[in-house]
Amino acid sequence: MLAIEAKNLRRTYNSRTGFLRPRRTVTEAVRGVSFEVARGELFGLLGPNGAGKTTTIKMLNTLLLPTSGTARVLGHDVASDPVAVRRRIGYVFGGDRGLYDRLSALDNLRYFAELYGVEPRDQRRRIAELLDLVGLAGREKERVEGYSRGMRQRLHIARGLLHKPDVLFLDEPSIGVDPVAARDLRRTVADLRTDGTTVLLTTHYMAEADELCDRIAVIAGGTIQALGTPDRLKSRVQERDILEIEAYGAADEHLDRIRELLGVRGVAAEERGSRQAVMVQTERGADLHSRVLAALDGIRIGRVVTREPTLEDAYIAIVEESESGADRGPGAAAADRSKEVVA
Template identity: 70%
Template sequence: MPTSEYAIEAVGLRRSYETRTGWLRPRRLVIEAVRGVSFQVPRGELFGLLGPNGAGKTTTIKMLNTLLLPTSGRASVLGHDVARDPVQVRRRIGYVFGGDKGLYERLSALDNLRYFAELYGVDPREQKARIPEMLEIVGLLGREQERVEGYSRGMRQKLHIARGLLHRPEVLFLDEPSIGVDPVAARELRALVADLAASGITVLLTTHYMAEADELCDRIAVIDHGVIQAEGTPAELKERVRKLDVMEIEVRDSLDEARMDALRRLPGVEQLSVETGDIADTLQVHVRPSDEVQAAVIAALDGVRTRRIVTREPTLEDAYVAIIAQTDDAERTGDAVQVPA
C-alpha cells in the first residue's frame, strides 16, 4: 500500500487548454492555466492556496482531486497517484466548493445527506449514526428536516462541508467555502474549519479573504499566472514587507499609466497598487520608512484630488498584494517570470 510523509504532493504540475479565437480566420491557441506547480502538504496541516481570479487555484485543486488530468507533471494524495490511481484518491478525499451548486434544493438537508451517503458508499447502518454526527459538527442539527431552498448562504456552506465529510475523508479540499457569506456565518465557518484541522484532517483551503488565511493556515502558497510565486507561513510572508510602510491614499481622480510610472520610479517606493471603490479608489504604496519618501509620493500626486492619507504597518494582505504586483509588473514590462521546468 502506498505510503508518504505528505498528504498532498505536487511536482511540476501543468495543465494546458486548447481554444479557438476569431471567426473568419479562426486560430488555435494553447492556454497554460497551470505552469509547473510544485508543493508538499504534510499530514494534518492546514495549507492555504491563494491567488487572484484566473491564477490557477481551482485548476490545481481539480487536478489534485482527480477531476482534471495533468498535461504533465505528477501529483499524489496520501501516496496514491492522482492519474494512475484515481479511485483510491477519491475514497480518501472530500471536496467542498463555494456557491449554490452541488445540493438538491427541494430536498431537506437530511435527504441530501442520505443521498450523498449512498453515492459515497457509506454503509446504511453507519449512516444512522454518521449523518446526525455531521449535522451536529456543522451546527445544523435541529434544522435537518427543512428544505435546502430555505437555507441561508452560510447554512448551505455548512451543509456542503457536512456532505464532504460523510465518508470520513483524510484530506479535505475547501475551495472558497466562505465566499458570499455574511460575517457571522463566516466566523462560524472559520471555527468549523479550524476544528476539522485540529481533529487531524489535512485541509487545503483556497480563499480571497486574507484575514481568513492569516487566522487559519499553517502555511500558504501564493499562485499567479499558473506559477507558485511565494510560499511560507503567514508570518514569513508578512516578513517580506515588514520593513516597509504602507501608504493608503484615497483618490477621486483616475490615475493614468504615466502617473503610475512616475510613482514607481520614486526612490524608496517598492510596490504600488490601486483598489477600485464605488466613491473613490485607494492607492496603496509600499515605501521604505521615511518622511522624505512619503512627501515625494504626495508631491507626485499634485493635481490629483485626494481624500484621505493613512500610513500603517503591513499585513498579510499587503504581502499578498506585493507578491501579485511584482508578478504583474514582470508580465507588464516583459521581464521573465520564473517558471519551473
C-alpha cells in the same frame, strides 16, 4: 506519508479560431507547480483570478488530468489511480451549486450519504455529528432554499465530510459570505484541522488565510512564486511602511504616477463599495505622503493612515513582482502563457 505531493504539474489548453487561416492557441494554465502538504496540515493556495489555483486543485482531485508532471494524494497517483484518490478526498467549492434547494438539509445529507457509499447503519450518527460540527443542528429539517449564504456553505462542508475524507479541498468557501457567517466558517475549518483532517484552502481573503493556514503557497502566472508560513511571507515586506488612502475615483493613470515615485515599492487598489482603498508600499521611514497625494490630484480623498504591513501586503508584493518580471510591465508574465500557432 505525505497527504499531497505535486511535482512539476503542468496543464495546457488548446483552442482553435478562424476558418480560412485557422490558428491554434496553446494556453499554459499551470506551468510546473510543485509543493508538498503534510498530513493534518492546513495549507493555503493563494493567487489572483486566472493564476492557476482552481486548475491545480482540479488536477489534485482528479477532475482534470495533468498535461505533464505527477501528483499523489496519500500515496495514490491522481492519473493512474483516481478511484483510490476519490475515496479519500472531499471537495467543497464556493457558491450555490451542489445542493438541492427544495430538499431539507437532512434530506440533502441523506442523499449524498448514499452517493458516497456511507453504510446505512452509520448514516444517522454521521449526519448528526456533521450537523453539530457545522452549527446546523436544529435547522436540518428546513428547506435549503430558505438558508442564508453562510448556512449553505456550512452545509457544503458537511456534505464534503460525509465519507470521512482524509484530505478536504476547500475552494473559496467563504466567497460572498457576510462577516459573521465567515467567522463561523473559519471556526468550522479550524475544527477540521483539530480533528486531524488535512485541508487545502483557496481564498481571496488574506485575513482568513493568515488566521487559519499553517503554510501558504502563492501562485501567479501558473507558477509558485512564494511558499512558507504566514509570518515568513510577511517578513518579505517587514522593511516597508504601508500608506493606505481612502479614494473616490482613482484610475490606472493615478496608480501609475504613484508607482513612478522614488521610494515606492508597490501599489494596489481595492474596491470597497463606492470608494477605493489605495495601498502604497514605501521604503521604511520614507515620508511620501505629500508626493503620493499630489499624484492623486483631481480625485476626492478620504482617510489617510500609515500602518504596519500585513499578509495582504506581502501577497500584493509577491504578485506584483511576478507580473512585472524583469521590469517588462504588468501583465507580461501572463501574456507569455499563451502561444499562437498557425494550423
